[in-house]
Amino acid sequence: MDKTNLNLKKRIISDKVFKIGATVAGTYVLVIVVLIAFQLLSESYPIWEEEGLSFITKTDWNAVEDRESFGALPYILGTLTTSAIAMMIGVPLSIGIAMFISDAPPKIGAPLGFMVELLAAVPSVIYGLWGLFVFRIYFRDWFETPLHNAFGDNIWLFSGNPYGLDILTASVILAIMIIPTVSAVSREIMKAVPQQQKEAAYMLGATKWEMFKLAIFPYSKTGLIGASILGLGRAVGETMAVTMLIGNATGIGAIPSSLFGPSQTMSSIIANEFVEASPASIHMPALIGVGLILLLIAIVINVIAHLLVTRMLKIKEGAINN
Amino acid sequence: MITKITSLLMIATIVAIMAPLSANAESAPDTPDSRYVYNINGAGATFPFPLIDLWRVEYNNDFDNVNLNYQSIGSGGGVKQHIEKTVNFAGSDAPLTVKERGLAPDTLHIPETVGGVTVTYNIPEIPKSGLKLTGKLVSDIFTGNITKWNDPLIKNINPGLNLPNQDIVVAHRSDGSGTTFVFTDYLTTVDPDGWGKKVGKGKSVPWPVGLAAAGNEGVAGIVRSTTYSVGYVELAYAFQTGMTFAHVQNGDKSKFIEPSIKSITAATAGLANKLPAGDADWSTVSAVNAPGPDSYPISSFSYLLVYKDLKETSKNKEEAKAMLHMIYWMITDGQTFAPTLLYSPLSDNVVELAKKSLSQVTYDGEVLWKYDSSVKPTETKTETKTTDYEIPDWIKNNAKWWADGLITDQDYIKGLQYLISQGILKV
Numbered sequence: 001m002d003k004t005n006l007n008l009k010k011r012i013i014s015d016k017v018f019k020i021g022a023t024v025a026g027t028y029v030l031v032i033v034v035l036i037a038f039q040l041l042s043e044s045y046p047i048w049e050e051e052g053l054s055f056i057t058k059t060d061w062n063a064v065e066d067r068e069s070f071g072a073l074p075y076i077l078g079t080l081t082t083s084a085i086a087m088m089i090g091v092p093l094s095i096g097i098a099m100f101i102s103d104a105p106p107k108i109g110a111p112l113g114f115m116v117e118l119l120a121a122v123p124s125v126i127y128g129l130w131g132l133f134v135f136r137i138y139f140r141d142w143f144e145t146p147l148h149n150a151f152g153d154n155i156w157l158f159s160g161n162p163y164g165l166d167i168l169t170a171s172v173i174l175a176i177m178i179i180p181t182v183s184a185v186s187r188e189i190m191k192a193v194p195q196q197q198k199e200a201a202y203m204l205g206a207t208k209w210e211m212f213k214l215a216i217f218p219y220s221k222t223g224l225i226g227a228s229i230l231g232l233g234r235a236v237g238e239t240m241a242v243t244m245l246i247g248n249a250t251g252i253g254a255i256p257s258s259l260f261g262p263s264q265t266m267s268s269i270i271a272n273e274f275v276e277a278s279p280a281s282i283h284m285p286a287l288i289g290v291g292l293i294l295l296l297i298a299i300v301i302n303v304i305a306h307l308l309v310t311r312m313l314k315i316k317e318g319a320i321n322n
Numbered sequence: 323m324i325t326k327i328t329s330l331l332m333i334a335t336i337v338a339i340m341a342p343l344s345a346n347a348e349s350a351p352d353t354p355d356s357r358y359v360y361n362i363n364g365a366g367a368t369f370p371f372p373l374i375d376l377w378r379v380e381y382n383n384d385f386d387n388v389n390l391n392y393q394s395i396g397s398g399g400g401v402k403q404h405i406e407k408t409v410n411f412a413g414s415d416a417p418l419t420v421k422e423r424g425l426a427p428d429t430l431h432i433p434e435t436v437g438g439v440t441v442t443y444n445i446p447e448i449p450k451s452g453l454k455l456t457g458k459l460v461s462d463i464f465t466g467n468i469t470k471w472n473d474p475l476i477k478n479i480n481p482g483l484n485l486p487n488q489d490i491v492v493a494h495r496s497d498g499s500g501t502t503f504v505f506t507d508y509l510t511t512v513d514p515d516g517w518g519k520k521v522g523k524g525k526s527v528p529w530p531v532g533l534a535a536a537g538n539e540g541v542a543g544i545v546r547s548t549t550y551s552v553g554y555v556e557l558a559y560a561f562q563t564g565m566t567f568a569h570v571q572n573g574d575k576s577k578f579i580e581p582s583i584k585s586i587t588a589a590t591a592g593l594a595n596k597l598p599a600g601d602a603d604w605s606t607v608s609a610v611n612a613p614g615p616d617s618y619p620i621s622s623f624s625y626l627l628v629y630k631d632l633k634e635t636s637k638n639k640e641e642a643k644a645m646l647h648m649i650y651w652m653i654t655d656g657q658t659f660a661p662t663l664l665y666s667p668l669s670d671n672v673v674e675l676a677k678k679s680l681s682q683v684t685y686d687g688e689v690l691w692k693y694d695s696s697v698k699p700t701e702t703k704t705e706t707k708t709t710d711y712e713i714p715d716w717i718k719n720n721a722k723w724w725a726d727g728l729i730t731d732q733d734y735i736k737g738l739q740y741l742i743s744q745g746i747l748k749v
Contacts (some may be wrong), residue, residue, distance in 0.1 A: 063526050064522035064523065065419055065522075136547075163533055163548060165533050243496070244540070247533050247534060248496030249534065250529070250534075268496075271497075272496045272526070273497065273498045275398055275399055276397055276398040276526065277398045277525075278401065278422060279398065279405060279422070279425070280401075280405075280419060280422040280424070284398075
């Protein structure tokens with residue numbers, strides 16, 4: 001009688017400890033995010049006071065003493081443009097890689113998968129330096145210049161003299177950088193598709209492509225979107241490599257106008273100017289304000305991704321029961 | 323009689339030997355108290371970091387109880403830490419602005435080395451250094467007013483060079499930097515109505531044209547890989563990597579100066595008597611376009627910032643005294659190490675000024691070191707030297723150009739006025 005009572009008490013205590021521990025761990029994440037947001041807001045307060053919400057829509061960027069005027073629009077657009085182009089190039093390629101690796105015999109698939117994961121281990125500054133000193137020059141001479149010569153006069157997308165330090169080069173390097181993340185996650189998701197499902201498709205006489213279309217994609221759609229969003233997350237926040245390749249224009253000149261024009265992303269302008277920004281001027285608050293906008297955009301992307309995934313899950317709930 | 327003369331001679335020699343000794347004993351601050359170990363923390367500009375790091379090693383060889391820790395986090399970061407009083411001293415490529423000074427009153431500016439910025443180019447037709455450019459031309463190129471290398475304005479002053487009919491590609495820094503500050507300060511000074519009104523000076527400015535890359539290596543990378551480009555990089559970097567650079571017209575507009583350690587030191591020498599006291603407002607001080615015929619015009623001081631009263635940042639009086647001695651050593655003995663790393667040493671008269679600034683340092687109101695500027699006799703000596711000056715070559719050239727109509731009457735008069743101000747000519 002006494003013993004069971006004691007046991008019960010013990011269980012209640014351990015339950016309480018667990019509850020507290022889990023709550024602390026859960027709130028920790030929330031507290032950190034809130035603290036970061038609060039810090040960014042308070043440190044960037046002078047710029048909101050000075051420029052108001054027009055800080056988001058203005059295109060000026062002048063840090064010269066007594067002429068200070070700051071607007072973040074060009075860098076918001078620069079970030080969104082480079083990320084979008086990187087996704088357009090990187091995601092189909094990554095899914096192709098994942099398809100190949102998941103269906104290839106292990107003797108080929110395993111080392112190839114390992115190689116792709118190795119790409120993810122390369123630090124971004126290495127991609128940046130390689131891009132700046134090697135890739136850019138070949139890319140400019142063999143890809144951008146012919147394209148510009150052929151279409152430059154007629155299509156605005158290819159206008160502007162290509163120097164290799166532009167939106168397209170930065171986006172291509174970004175695409176290379178997101179491929180390992182997206183393809184590694186996609187591969188795992190495709191591998192998780194039950195073998196019976198694939199075999200069932202084959203049994204119905206499906207070709208390889210039809211098998212992917214019928215059996216794998218419907219099953220792994222949500223996962224693939226999740227993987228792409230992971231890649232987008234990396235592309236939006238990537239700093240070093242982009243800074244080295246995007247041409248780092250400021251002000252109105254940084255608004256993307258052509259694939260071969262320079263621009264600037266939110267993270268790259270912070271990296272470029274933070275170190276030497278005068279603590280006594282609103283230059284510093286302006287850069288921190290850009291950081292705040294970057295955080296908000298990252299949150300919005302994640303929320304959209306979350307909504308997409310949950311909606312997809314609801315649709316698929318009826319179709320797949322496993 | 324003979325004994326008298328010899329004794330007089332002996333006294334004279336003793337005095338002669340004593341004089342420098344006593345001058346030394348008087349002028350240098352006390353060496354760090356060897357009973358304690360000191361950790362001096364500094365932070366700031368990246369430009370002087372290699373030199374400060376060498377000083378750290380060399381000073382530590384002599385005084386192994388003093389450890390210097392200098393973090394090259396950039397001038398902006400250095401100024402921030404100086405304002406927050408978290409470091410013993412800060413390094414900055416630009417003097418404190420009026421606003422910054424408001425946050426850190428009673429800051430002393432101690433010039434510790436001199437930097438120069440070269441205008442570097444990549445023109446296959448001109449594989450060597452020596453393209454001549456005036457300040458206005460450099461400004462017009464970086465503003466985008468001059469877009470071709472064979473522009474008549476460039477051709478006129480470079481008669482012997484094969485300037486191609488090609489578009490100029492401008493390269494500049496994307497990151498905030500002291501190099502940009504010096505360069506834009508120069509452009510603002512030589513072209514106040516064009517560059518000054520349109521862009522202005524700063525560590526990062528709204529560039530009207532051009533491609534941008536981070537760091538000296540980034541700009542150098544663009545210039546090297548893009549034909550017909552022009553950019554600006556720090557002197558030491560241009561030297562080490564063997565880049566081609568322009569000779570820029572001096573502030574007197576009398577000749578075109580090759581950037582070198584010597585011509586940059588000359589620039590600061592020409593400026594010394596215009597500098598304010600160490601504890602005054604330095605925000606308008608600039609070493610660009612310095613007077614003197616051999617002064618390279620795109621030069622600038624790099625500063626150490628310390629509080630006038632070291633109690634603000636030092637743990638105790640001993641630490642304050644150790645740091646005072648270390649900074650004194652940097653601006654005197656330390657200068658000999660500068661050329662080995664391609665830095666320009668301070669000119670003697672700037673060192674004098676820096677010493678005077680250091681003598682203002684106190685700890686809790688107590689003066690730590692009295693500087694007796696007993697070096698004045700040598701100063702008058704150099705002054706007397708100038709009286710038997712010969713007419714320098716540049717003024718002969720100047721006269722020839724004036725006769726040929728290459729320079730205006732005003733420029734020629736300026737040259738003559740310089741001679742008068744130096745006491746070479748008398749009216």
